Amino acid sequence: MMTGREFPNWEALYQEKPVETMPWFNPSLDADVEEALLNLELRNGSVLDLGTGPGTQAFALAQRGFQVMATDLSETAIRQAAAKANQKGLEISFQQDDILNSRLEKSFDLILDRGCFHVLPPQSRGTYVQTVANLLKPKYYLLLKCFSHLETGEQGPYRFTPEEIQQIFTERFYLRSAKQTVYHGTLDPLPKALLCILEKQS
Numbered sequence: 001m002m003t004g005r006e007f008p009n010w011e012a013l014y015q016e017k018p019v020e021t022m023p024w025f026n027p028s029l030d031a032d033v034e035e036a037l038l039n040l041e042l043r044n045g046s047v048l049d050l051g052t053g054p055g056t057q058a059f060a061l062a063q064r065g066f067q068v069m070a071t072d073l074s075e076t077a078i079r080q081a082a083a084k085a086n087q088k089g090l091e092i093s094f095q096q097d098d099i100l101n102s103r104l105e106k107s108f109d110l111i112l113d114r115g116c117f118h119v120l121p122p123q124s125r126g127t128y129v130q131t132v133a134n135l136l137k138p139k140y141y142l143l144l145k146c147f148s149h150l151e152t153g154e155q156g157p158y159r160f161t162p163e164e165i166q167q168i169f170t171e172r173f174y175l176r177s178a179k180q181t182v183y184h185g186t187l188d189p190l191p192k193a194l195l196c197i198l199e200k201q202s
């Protein structure tokens, strides 16, 4: 069984390839994310789109009336997404930031992580949990989309069961739900994914 996984140099990737060709590119808000927002009755408020990459989810959230901040490790991803937001007339605060060494100081009603957590090294998960919890208001939500253990094959992001998510986040979060879904993007078939709603403990 494979233990460590290899990921691209994110900055080089965004410099070299158009975002539309990337496996995670979805021009629209994922339907399951939209459904989760409805279930949580979140219609506005402050959102952090963590690891925003192409920025499409941030654009869609801003269009729905959320106050959006979007961050990514890659400076180029941020620059390109900010230019697109500008063309669309969207007010989004973009910032280069490494979630494992974050300089963010705000607190949010919602953090959307669509595909960042599952590419981080396993030994950094504790830092991730503490950082993300500290960036959320008490009782508010982390919406986490990651590959599911039902996705077979050795390539790509780490996979998780709902029980593993519960265990990793237990110190700061309560797992409200974990839904089996797919990771919308450019791959065929779409990879199997989990959409987790994690509520920060008070």
Ligand SMILES: C[S@@+](CC[C@H](N)C(=O)[O-])C[C@H]1O[C@@H](n2cnc3c(N)ncnc32)[C@H](O)[C@@H]1O
Pocket (backbone or CB within 6 Å): 010, 011, 024, 025, 026, 050, 051, 052, 053, 054, 055, 056, 057, 071, 072, 073, 074, 077, 097, 098, 099, 100, 113, 114, 115, 116, 119
């Ligand atoms: C699979 S892509 C998903 C991009 C975007 N969320 C989307 O759904 O289109 C993962 C993203 O996480 C970013 N990333 C990786 N490590 C990061 C870190 N330590 N801090 C912030 N972003 C990171 C990458 O640059 C990349 O844009």
